[in-house]
Amino acid sequence: MKKFLALYINSYRGLSTPAWMLALVMLINRTGAMVLPFLAIYMREHLHFSLQDAGIVLSFFGLGSLLGNIAGGWLTDRFGNFKVQCLSLFLVAPLYLLVGALDTVPALSAGIFSISFVADLFRPANSAAITSYAKPENITRAFSLNRMAINLGFSFGPFLGGLLASISYNFLFWGNALGSFIAGIIFFVYFNKVKKRTVVKSNEVVFNNNTRRSAYSDWPYIFFAFACMLYFIPFCQILNAIPLFFNEKAALNTAQIGTIMGYSGFIIVLTEMMIVSLAQKRFSVYNSILLGTVFIIPGYLIYLFTTELLMLYISISLISLSEMLVMPFTATVGALRAGTHNKGSYMALNALGFSMAFIITPFLSTKIISAYGYNGLWLTDVLFIITALVCFVVIKKIMPLQEPAVTLEKSKKATLEDAL
Incomplete structure (x- = not known):
């Protein structure tokens, strides 16, 4: 049990503070993602859409996600991950409130497409930020930490969403908006100060001489x-x-x-x-x-x-x-x-x-x-x-791939702290 706990703690140590903050922002943002799990039920029970109409609206969510990722990557390369993440978090909040007032298939399709598009601008920018703030040998663990935050958020979000939906579906959209806004505030306050000062220079090594190619x-x-x-x-x-x-x-x-x-x-x-x-x-x-x-x-x-x-x-x-x-x-x-x-x-x-x-x-x-x-x-x-x-x-x-050396492999004789 002791060895297991040491190994478990060891897996989290050595990650930079910005990596933890990115995970915290992701956790809050995904915890606020309450609408999607209940969207089909909302359309069927509250708006009385047919099954076919509900499917049309949901297809626009997938399309928005696809195009949002493409646009997010393009914007990140031109304006930096900080600005794109701020844009996504702050712009999607009022969109949730707007969509909560839509009640026709065309309007809701456009609204859901807009939410999905703007929300997924965040994903490539966030991933690019992870590569900037994590040491090369810790990149995979930093991505894993972010995934853990996403999984935790998707566990808490539907639970909170179910409670809010039992009171009123309108609270789902307000909950989503509030989650995105809070995540945006935390992200801006922290990374506006550290984005230039704490970027790990060792991560600016160019692998495979691929500096400019898209x-x-x-x-x-x-x-x-x-x-x-x-x-x-x-x-x-x-x-x-x-x-x-x-x-x-x-x-x-x-x-x-x-x-x-x-x-x-x-x-x-x-x-x-x-x-x-x-x-x-x-x-x-x-x-x-x-x-x-x-x-x-x-x-x-x-x-x-x-x-x-x-x-x-x-x-x-x-x-x-x-x-x-x-x-x-x-x-x-x-x-x-x-x-x-x-x-x-x-x-x-x-x-x-x-x-x-x-x-x-x-x-x-x-x-x-x-x-x-x-x-x-x-x-x-x-x-x-x-x-x-x-x-x-x-x-x-x-x-x-030119893979960086993993810090945890320094030496079999290294102490737990040395390995971190």
């Missing part, structure tokens, strides 16, 4: 982003087909499904930093991604043979382990591939794969389930994952 002209990296999308498409089933499968085939009620989904977030928050630290010590960035991609395969194959509750938990554990090994390291690839002045486009292209998957997966899943059933879907997902795995192997050969 990510959109870097063909090996575009291929990498495509491989990530192939992985993300089946991964997004955890938000789409998997809950439906648990309900329709495993006969689980909503409380049981919520418990399994909550378990996924809990183990990610509890163990991701430690797993990432261990992976950094033992594997290269690419090998960690390859290992994580392999773990998700049995997670889906389980559904072909059983719906036993214990096996469903094992499946979710494998999918969560895969997520922890793949996602922080895919962000690291972008950070290492980018130069000093093009981080925004690389971080944006890294996020585009997930945005595309968010658009593709719901449509593709329903089509496959209707034609071939759930077994056809899981086999298709495995095919996507194997294809992504092959692509990652090829990318490892054609796009080598």
Whole structure:
């Protein structure tokens, strides 16, 4: 137990104060993200939209996310991550209040598109900030810390949103606006003072002599982003087909499904930093991604043979382990591939794969389930994952990375404090 605690504490130490502040801003911002989980219910119950109309509005959310990431990367490279993050946090707050007053399909579609677009300007700028404030050897752990904040926020947000929605749906939009505004105030007050003074100079090393080129002209990296999308498409089933499968085939009620989904977030928050630290010590960035991609395969194959509750938990554990090994390291690839002045486009292209998957997966899943059933879907997902795995192997050969030394590997004789 002592060794476990030391390892757990060790995984968090050594990260810069700005990295912790970025995570705090992300936590507050994502905790305030209350509208999305209840948006479909809000449209059906409060606005009395048809199922088809609700689907149209939700599709505009995905489109806004896609274009917001592209624009966020472009703006970050030209104006810096500080200005773009401030713009996103402060501009999205009044948009939430405006959308709360919209009650027609065209108006709400435009409003949701605007919210998604402005909110996702934040993502590439925030990722670029992480690469600026973290030491090269700590970049992956800094991304992991940010992901932990996102997972915590998405755990608290729906809970608070459910309480507010039970009183009035209007409170959801006010809660979102307040969360974004508070996050913006904290971000501005802290980073307005430290943005020039505490940037880690050692991180300005240019990897692969890639100082000016846009990510959109870097063909090996575009291929990498495509491989990530192939992985993300089946991964997004955890938000789409998997809950439906648990309900329709495993006969689980909503409380049981919520418990399994909550378990996924809990183990990610509890163990991701430690797993990432261990992976950094033992594997290269690419090998960690390859290992994580392999773990998700049995997670889906389980559904072909059983719906036993214990096996469903094992499946979710494998999918969560895969997520922890793949996602922080895919962000690291972008950070290492980018130069000093093009981080925004690389971080944006890294996020585009997930945005595309968010658009593709719901449509593709329903089509496959209707034609071939759930077994056809899981086999298709495995095919996507194997294809992504092959692509990652090829990318490892054609796009080598100059990886920084990991501080935790200094010496076996080093004390815990020395290693940090």
